[in-house]
Amino acid sequence: xxxxxxxxxxxxxxxxxxxxxxxxxxxxxxxxxxxxxxxxxxxxxxxxxxxxxxxxxxxxxxxxxxxxxxxxxxxxxxxxxxxxxxxxxxxxxxxxxxxxxxxxxxxxxxxxxxxxxxxxxxxxxxxxxxxxxxxxxxxxxxxxxxxxxxxxxxxxxxxxxxxxxxxxxxxxxxxxxxxxxxxxxxxxxxxxxxxxxxxxxxxxxxxxxxxxxxxxxxxxxxxxxxxxxxxxxxxxxxxxxxxxxxxxxxxxxxxxxxxxxxxxxxxxxxxxxxxxxxxxxxxxxxxxxxxxxxxxxxxxxxxxxxxxxxxxxxxxxxxxxxxxxxxxxxxxxxxxxxxxxxxxxxxxxxxxxxxxxxxxxxxxxxxxxxxxxxxxxxxxxxxxxxxxxxxxxxxxxxxxxxxxxxxxxxxxxxxxxxxxxxxxxxxxxxxxxxxxxxxxxxx
Amino acid sequence: xxxxxxxxxxxxxxxxxxxxxxxxxxxxxxxxxxxxxxxxxxxxxxxxxxxxxxxxxxxxxxxxxxxxxxxxxxxxxxxxxxxxxxxxxxxxxxxxxxxxxxxxxxxxxxxxxxxxxxxxxxxxxxxxxxxxxxxxxxxxxxxxxxxxxxxxxxxxxxxxxxxxxxxxxxxxxxxxxxxxxxxxxxxxxxxxxxxxxxxxxxxxxxxxxxxxxxxxxxxxxxxxxxxxxxxxxxxxxxxxxxxxxxxxxxxxxxxxxxxxxxxxxxxxxxxxxxxxxxxxxxxxxxxxxxxxxxxxxxxxxxxxxxxxxxxxxxxxxxxxxxxxxxxxxxxxxxxxxxxxxxxxxxxxxxxxxxxxxxxxxxxxxxxxxxxxxxxxxxxxxxxxxxxxxxxxxxxxxxxxxxxxxxxxxxxxxxxxxxxxxxxxxxxxxxxxxxxxxxxxxxxxxxxxxxxxxxxxxx
Numbered sequence: 076x077x078x079x080x081x082x083x084x085x086x087x088x089x090x091x092x093x094x095x096x097x098x099x100x101x102x103x104x105x106x107x108x109x110x111x112x113x114x115x116x117x118x119x120x121x122x123x124x125x126x127x128x129x130x131x132x133x134x135x136x137x138x139x140x141x142x143x144x145x146x147x148x149x150x151x152x153x154x155x156x157x158x159x160x161x162x163x164x165x166x167x168x169x170x171x172x173x174x175x176x177x178x179x180x181x182x183x184x185x186x187x188x189x190x191x192x193x194x195x196x197x198x199x200x201x202x203x204x205x206x207x208x209x210x211x212x213x214x215x216x217x218x219x220x221x222x223x224x225x226x227x228x229x230x231x232x233x234x235x236x237x238x239x240x241x242x243x244x245x246x247x248x249x250x251x252x253x254x255x256x257x258x259x260x261x262x263x264x265x266x267x268x269x270x271x272x273x274x275x276x277x278x279x280x281x282x283x284x285x286x287x288x289x290x291x292x293x294x295x296x297x298x299x300x301x302x303x304x305x306x307x308x309x310x311x312x313x314x315x316x317x318x319x320x321x322x323x324x325x326x327x328x329x330x331x332x333x334x335x336x337x338x339x340x341x342x343x344x345x346x347x348x349x350x351x352x353x354x355x356x357x358x359x360x361x362x363x364x365x366x367x368x369x370x371x372x373x374x375x376x377x378x379x380x381x382x383x384x385x386x387x388x389x390x391x392x393x394x395x396x397x398x399x400x401x402x403x404x405x406x407x408x409x410x411x412x413x414x415x416x417x418x419x420x421x422x423x424x425x426x427x428x429x430x431x432x433x434x435x436x437x438x439x440x441x442x443x444x445x446x447x448x449x450x451x452x453x454x455x456x457x458x459x460x461x462x463x464x465x466x467x468x469x470x471x472x473x474x475x476x477x478x479x480x481x482x483x484x485x486x487x488x489x490x491x492x493x494x495x496x497x498x499x500x501x502x503x504x505x506x507x508x509x510x511x512x513x514x515x516x517x518x
Numbered sequence: 519x520x521x522x523x524x525x526x527x528x529x530x531x532x533x534x535x536x537x538x539x540x541x542x543x544x545x546x547x548x549x550x551x552x553x554x555x556x557x558x559x560x561x562x563x564x565x566x567x568x569x570x571x572x573x574x575x576x577x578x579x580x581x582x583x584x585x586x587x588x589x590x591x592x593x594x595x596x597x598x599x600x601x602x603x604x605x606x607x608x609x610x611x612x613x614x615x616x617x618x619x620x621x622x623x624x625x626x627x628x629x630x631x632x633x634x635x636x637x638x639x640x641x642x643x644x645x646x647x648x649x650x651x652x653x654x655x656x657x658x659x660x661x662x663x664x665x666x667x668x669x670x671x672x673x674x675x676x677x678x679x680x681x682x683x684x685x686x687x688x689x690x691x692x693x694x695x696x697x698x699x700x701x702x703x704x705x706x707x708x709x710x711x712x713x714x715x716x717x718x719x720x721x722x723x724x725x726x727x728x729x730x731x732x733x734x735x736x737x738x739x740x741x742x743x744x745x746x747x748x749x750x751x752x753x754x755x756x757x758x759x760x761x762x763x764x765x766x767x768x769x770x771x772x773x774x775x776x777x778x779x780x781x782x783x784x785x786x787x788x789x790x791x792x793x794x795x796x797x798x799x800x801x802x803x804x805x806x807x808x809x810x811x812x813x814x815x816x817x818x819x820x821x822x823x824x825x826x827x828x829x830x831x832x833x834x835x836x837x838x839x840x841x842x843x844x845x846x847x848x849x850x851x852x853x854x855x856x857x858x859x860x861x862x863x864x865x866x867x868x869x870x871x872x873x874x875x876x877x878x879x880x881x882x883x884x885x886x887x888x889x890x891x892x893x894x895x896x897x898x899x900x901x902x903x904x905x906x907x908x909x910x911x912x913x914x915x916x917x918x919x920x921x922x923x924x925x926x927x928x929x930x931x932x933x934x935x936x937x938x939x940x941x942x943x944x945x946x947x948x949x950x951x952x953x954x955x956x957x958x959x960x961x962x963x964x965x966x967x968x969x970x971x972x973x974x975x976x
Contacts, residue, residue, distance in 0.1 A: 117627040118571050172825050173817050179756045182570035183813060186749030190806020193746070197799040198791055292634035299627045337645050343638035350631055354621050362620055 090331045096225035097323035097342060100277070100284050101293060103232035105319030106239045107273045108298035109312045113250035114270070118178075120294035122166060122185040123159050123271070124278040124287045128192025130158020131282075132199050135209055139202060146209070148227065152279050159275040162188050224283055231280040235273050236316070246270060247308050284323075285339035293319060296346040303357025318353075322346040376477050377416045379446050380406060382425065385435050386443035387501065396432040450476045451501065452487040459491065538788075545667040545679050547784050550801060552685035553738045554776035554809075557750035559692045560731055562765075562772050565755040566707040571626065572611065573751040575633035576728060577735040579610040581640025584736065589647050600733055607732020608725060610636065663801050688737040692730060696769065699723065704765055749806035750776060757813045760820045779809035839940050840879040842909050843869055845888060846939075848898045849906030853964075859897040907967040912942035914960035914967075915950040921961045922954060931961055944969070 111117055134154025135146065143150065162184050169180040199209055220228075239246065248256040249266045257263045274294065281290040301315035326342030355363045384405040389395040403413060417433065420426040425439030435443055453475060454468040463471070564573050583606030584599060591598035610632055617628040666681040673683055696703065706713035706720045713720040735747045758771035783805030788798045818826045847868060851857055866876055880896060883889045888902030898906060916935040920926040926934065942950075947969065951957075959965055 112624060112627055115624050115626065117624060117630050121571075121574070121630065169817070173760055174823065175756055175759065176568050178568050178570045179565050179752060179759075182574055182748060182752035183756055183810070185574065186746065186752060187806050187810030187813075190746055190749055190803040190810070192803070193743075194787070194799045194803030194807060197803065198796050201796050289634060289638060291630055292638065295627050295630035296634070299623055299631055302623070303621070335645060337641055340638040340641040340645075343634055344642065347631070347635035347638070350635075354617070360622065 087331075090328070092222055092225045093220045093331065093338075094324055094327045096220050096228040097284055097327035097338070098320040099229045099232040099323070100281050101297065101319030101321070101323030101342070102316045103235040103277050103319075104281065104290075104293035105297035105301065105315035105317070106236050106312050107270075107277050108294040108296075108319075109301065109308070109315045110239065110246050110250055110270055111274060111294060112298040112302070113308070117295045117299075118181055118291070119163075119166070119271070120274050120278060121291035122181040123162055123275055124282070124290040125185045125192075126162025126165075126188035127155035127159045127275075127279060127282065128189055128287060129195055130154035130156070130161075130192075131209065132192055132195035133158070135199055136195065136202065148223070152227075155279045155282065156275055158188070159278065160272075163271050163275070220283065228280050228284065231276055235277055238269065238273055239312070242266070242269065243309070243312070285342055289339045289343045292343040292346055293323075296343070296350050297322065300346070300350040300353035300357075303353040303360045305359055318346075318349050322349055374416070374419070377408075377412065378420055378425075379477060380408075380473075381413070381416045381420060382435070382439060382443040383446045383450060385426065385433060386440070386447050389435070390501070395434050396429075397434070399431050399433070402433065446476065449479050449484055452484060452491065453479070455491050456487055542667050543784065543788075545682065546663055546801060547781055549663060549666050549679060549681050549685060550780035550784055550805060551777050552682065552689050553747075554750045554754065554780040554805065555773050556685060556689040556692050556734050557738060557747055558754035558772040558776040559689075559696050559769065560727065560734060561751035561753075561755040562758065562769055563703055563707050563727060563755075564731070564751060565759055566765075570752045570756075571629060572614070572728070573731055573735075574748045575614065575629045576607050576610050576731050577739075577747045577751075579633040579636040579640075580606050580732055580735055580739070581637050582606060582643055583640075583732075584739075585640050585643040585647065589643070599736055603732045603736035604729050606636065607728050607735075610732075611725060611728040684737050688734055692734065695726070695730060700766075703727075707765075743802055746802045746806050749809055750779075753806070753809040753813055754779065757809070757816045760813075760816045760823060775809070775812055779805050779812060782808040782812075837875065837879055837882065840869070840871060840875055841883055841888075842905075842940050844876075844879055844883060844896075845898060845902050845906040846909045846913070848889065848896065849903065849910055852898065859892075859895040861895045862891075863894070865896070904970055907970060908944070908947075909939055911967045911969065912947055913939040914964060915947055915954075915957070916942070917960045917962070918954055918957045918966070919950050928961060 108117075108120070111120060131151055131154055134151050137154075138144070138147070138150050165184050165188075166177075166180045169175050169183065170177050175183070196209060245256070245261055245266055246269075248259070248261065249263060249270070253263050253267075256266075277294065278287075278290050281293060285293060297319035298311070298315045300318050301311045304314050305311050322345040323342055326345040327338055329345070330336050330338035330341045353361065355361050358364060381402075384402060385397055388397045388401055388405065402417075403410065417426060417428070420439070421428055424436055425442065427434050427436055450472050453472040454465075457463040457468040457471060458465055561570075561573065564570050580603045583602035587598040587602030613632045614625075614629045617623050617631060618625050621628070623631075663681075666679045669680050670677050671680045671683065702713065702718055702723055705716065706723050710720045710724075713723070731751070738747045738750070754772040754775040755768070757775050758768040761771055762768050784801045786808060787801040787804040790804070791797060791799050816824070818824050821827065844865065847865065848860055851860055862876070862880070866873060869876065871879075880889065880891060883896075883902065884891055886901070887899055888905055889896045890899055913935045916938045917931040920931050920934055921928065951969075957966060
């Protein structure tokens with residue numbers, strides 16, 4: 076228990092370093108990933124991070140051969156960067172000069188470069204010079220992150236975030252409409268290159284933390300999760316940074332608490348959990364939220380149908396009761412849904428029921444009259460101004476009546492000169508104009 | 519010549535010196551060939567349907583399926599592995615599609631989410647169950663084809679590597695699938711909507727393909743590892759795509775390329791490190807590199823589309839145009855009675871080209887005996903005069919035609935005719951002539967030269 080608390084409260088120096096490093100990496104990856112997601116280049120991070128492997132191995136081989144320390148971090152990172160850039164170049168060349176499409180170019184660069192890297196790694200293993208650590212770049216070795224490593228990560232993360240922040244307007248335009256951006260004078264190719272360079276930087280730095288194979292997860296998942304919470308890009312970047320940082324923190328902590336769990340994998344699983352939650356419950360686009368909103372809309376529409384049906388059925392009658400059977404026949408609704416809607420309307424004081432007969436209350440009557448007026452106005456409009464046959468107007472009016480705004484309604488009334496009757500007659504039944512409720516004689 | 523012979527013999531020598539053992543290396547190459555051809559058969563359709571990365575996703579995502587299967591069955595052989603792979607393959611494809619559709623997420627991102635999560639899950643599972651499951655993540659990633667000949671079983675009285683048997687079965691299944699469903703695969707690869715409206719279920723076919731990809735990935739992972747399966751899935755298919763327009767040819771070519779990559783991969787895995795003083799390296803990695811090299815060759819030199827081919831064609835065309843311009847210039851100067859010869863410096867000035875191109879064009883013209891050069895000046899020969907007349911006639915006919923029949927402004931005629939004159943042959947000139955009823959002058963008043971009946975330069 077003490078051990079747990081010690082780790083959780085970051086009292087352990089090593090854990091502090093690891094968690095900080097992982098969190099800042101997650102932040103940077105979230106921000107950069109927002110742009111690549113919008114640019115529809117999510118998997119390019121995958122290809123790039125795989126493409127860095129041969130550079131790593133070559134850097135080791137060359138530096139050992141030239142007599143330097145093969146495992147010095149800056150040299151390895153340099154090699155990885157160059158190789159990543161070559162990968163990007165290869166993707167662009169394949170895509171632009173041959174008939175291969177983007178996905179094929181990504182797959183090719185990913186696999187061929189990675190294959191070359193694997194072959195070179197095998198050679199590295201034959202060399203003297205403590206090559207054992209190089210393989211850890213594939214799966215990450217967060218747990219053994221030292222102070223210099225963490226510093227490098229934090230500085231690079233800061234650089235990435237600062238770049239993306241300062242160029243956010245240009246990059247936003249680039250992501251949404253690069254044609255327009257080009258026509259406004261923005262150097263599209265250069266911006267693209269800057270974005271790819273940021274991806275490479277984050278990937279290189281992340282190689283140590285989560286390893287190459289899982290780096291792409293950090294680039295994609297926090298950004299995709301953030302997308303469910305907002306429609307605005309600046310907010311999305313913030314949320315992605317937050318999610319990425321949190322997942323890095325949680326994953327690294329979990330891995331510190333339970334040493335048998337590989338840290339990179341734990342970070343990714345934390346990201347996946349965050350994605351799952353956002354996918355379901357994200358405030359703007361989460362699935363559950365959207366279903367809930369749809370359900371509410373359906374209920375509102377059903378209630379409006381019920382009220383209008385009740386109104387129309389009792390329109391010309393002396394007593395205002397309507398039987399259940401008449402209601403059921405009015406539309407093609409099921410018994411269950413009609414029952415539920417009537418019960419809900421009753422609970423809200425719009426309808427009263429007595430022995431199987433229904434009647435609108437005063438509150439219900441006002442609402443029902445409004446709905447029927449809008450419906451009939453639209454029908455009248457369609458018949459007089461759009462030459463639609465009377466037999467067809469009902470369905471069309473049925474669909475639009477729920478979304479008519481008050482301004483539109485007054486325009487319709489003005490157009491149709493319908494001020495004299497507050498409620499236009501029902502075009503489907505040749506009846507006299509109905510008298511509005513508050514002018515009726517009370518019984 | 520001698521150098522080539524020396525190189526060839528030194529290669530053969532090193533082959534022998536590096537202990538080429540048919541028992542071992544032969545089986546390795548055989549397994550590699552089976553693996554690459556099995557993958558490339560399916561990969562053609564992935565490339566066509568722009569789903570190359572889905573192959574990548576599935577090969578990463580089979581890891582947890584494998585881990586579970588191993589945990590359950592405690593062995594690396596047998597059905598649980600394939601069942602696990604099939605389930606995961608379907609899950610991956612299904613989940614990516616679901617997330618994309620329901621969550622409205624970008625296609626690549628939804629794939630990325632699914633397969634990275636599954637891969638991380640697999641890693642955790644493997645590490646947790648490390649004592650029961652003998653599955654090294656590194657091995658999963660890049661395989662250990664070098665060990666396949668050592669693990670043998672007996673089949674019909676022969677003793678063959680187990681991987682050979684598994685992969686043969688998988689290859690036969692893939693081959694049968696591609697042959698039996700060729701028509702359906704063809705339609706659904708190019709137009710899924712048409713496929714469904716033609717009466718068969720394109721979605722079912724899609725999931726069948728994904729299942730086969732997963733099964734193939736599992737069968738191959740022991741040999742080449744899961745990431746390199748992606749290489750064999752995508753690269754031979756993509757290379758064949760660059761070389762042909764017909765699907766059946768593409769499938770044949772991809773299989774041949776796969777075989778070449780497998781053989782070349784193993785050979786280079788042995789040979790190339792030796793040039794630098796190392797022992798051999800992983801065959802799987804070199805197979806990927808080899809296929810990449812083949813792709814590069816195809817991209818550069820594919821007949822009709824290769825980058826180098828297109829470049830050369832373009833250069834030749836621009837040279838030909840320059841030659842036309844030179845002889846036309848010389849002819850017009852003669853016509854205006856300015857001079858029989860033109861200095862090359864003046865030509866450079868008038869033609870707005872560079873010295874290098876002009877020099878080449880002049881040399882080619884001399885070789886074709888259409889001009890003669892002397893003292894830094896050039897003049898037309900009889901042959902050259904024929905060619906020049908054809909060009910000038912084309913130009914002026916076009917100008918007249920554009921003015922009469924296309925109503926172009928007078929100051930635009932020249933530019934357009936400049937473009938068309940190089941692509942107008944005798945037949946087209948006759949048609950223009952007929953259309954305008956044999957005009958004798960162009961809109962600027964210059965005379966239109968008559969057609970030479972037996973003009974070899976046409």
